[in-house]
Amino acid sequence: MMATLDLTAAQTVIAAALASARARAAKPLAVIVLDAGGHPIAFAREDGATFARLEIARAKAKGALGMGADTRILAERAKGNPVFFQSVAVALGGDMAFSPGGVLVRGPQGLVLGSVGASGDTGDCDEECVTAGLHAAGFNQEQTR
């Protein structure tokens, strides 16, 4: 269980997430890692991923952090109350995207160390790549058992 999300860890997450994307022949991805305050630590956009992918990845990661839940859960909640959640997205200045692929980075005792966001393929695929990246770097491993 990693206790710190530093630059080395963030780069490991991104490299492993992109390796996972290539292994499953995903569309080109953008992946970003944010610290606990929502500020970027590292980012990579694969060749062929459009420029908007960074913004969507960032919005997923920032939204997960801001609401304290992965965007898979937030997207599910938003279906039941779209008007409220849409107004929240606007109130947060776009720091929100209701699709899987924004995942909290958990440390010991469930402490939130930051978050990761990916965009490029389907939300499910984006999230799988993020999860693969987090596991490779030693984060969030207990959640998968």
Next chain:
Amino acid sequence: MMATLDLTAAQTVIAAALASARARAAKPLAVIVLDAGGHPIAFAREDGATFARLEIARAKAKGALGMGADTRILAERAKGNPVFFQSVAVALGGDMAFSPGGVLVRGPQGLVLGSVGASGDTGDCDEECVTAGLHAAGFNQEQTR
């Protein structure tokens, strides 16, 4: 009946709203008090409330003030005409959140002195804490009888 929403009154509202939140074991809240011009007087974010909570609390308080109605009423109206109300949220630059918890502060003769917004738990719980805070500070008491 209080006739002025000054800093002391705003801090009383916040302290009582947070005491109410703790008494009912609510999730960590952010509470903000705005003056009649929509400008913040005081704010507090409990330990464990994410950074987005301030923005959502602010959006509730500002939205109530901007539309001249508590967000409980606005959220109800928005359900019947989501496209219009969503465009309002965008037009207001995010100064709106369609969920209970944004409450107008009323003085004598119903004069609007400002507003209070809270976010962190359900909209209903957020609003109950705000109402408890307002009553403790001597505001809005006639509305509950």
Next chain:
Amino acid sequence: MMATLDLTAAQTVIAAALASARARAAKPLAVIVLDAGGHPIAFAREDGATFARLEIARAKAKGALGMGADTRILAERAKGNPVFFQSVAVALGGDMAFSPGGVLVRGPQGLVLGSVGASGDTGDCDEECVTAGLHAAGFNQEQTR
């Protein structure tokens, strides 16, 4: 030496800063406390302080945090290179104000726990009130000896 900047500590800083302002008959102040990620924990605006005061206090606190130095130092540096520092203020979206009164909150080993900003009187007076607030709450005491 306090090691955590939680809501209770932030409110103590603000109360003591405002008590200091009243003791020295300062103009009405706005005071804000940010966490290490630059997100507000608490703030208060005294009766008579204009609405812009909170924005200026926030800009001082956020600028100190973003540049890793109190705004007294940044204001001094900006005098020698005004074009660069002005462009930084714009690049940071206004999260910067070149006047004393934005002060880093230091914990053990100099770790930055957050920052405090005040605005309302002269920069020197604003900063003195912030420092009084920080000392009252057990922060930054070694810097004054």
Next chain:
Amino acid sequence: MMATLDLTAAQTVIAAALASARARAAKPLAVIVLDAGGHPIAFAREDGATFARLEIARAKAKGALGMGADTRILAERAKGNPVFFQSVAVALGGDMAFSPGGVLVRGPQGLVLGSVGASGDTGDCDEECVTAGLHAAGFNQEQTR
């Protein structure tokens, strides 16, 4: 002479720039690589670099690209006409920082492939790290002879 600024090249630039920073004991840096459209390909923020460093690095890189010149040259020009250049910084919404460290990435025939920005130490040091990174990745080598 590299003819393409893809993700692999961008990551090489960043890794070599940060290696150069560590070799010269620079303060913690943020480094960003933009494509010819001004959109980020990759970035990294070293542990200890404040969150504003990425914004300043981005502003340097974007400003160089937007004006078609390295920020060393732009900073020099701005000294002679500060009012105009400051208005440019505002007109560009903060996509400009008048300090060395924003460098155009040149391909064959001088074609602009993108730009790199760094922030954390002095402008001179930031630029030296960027140049080292570009050379390591096979860019801009003719400019130094």
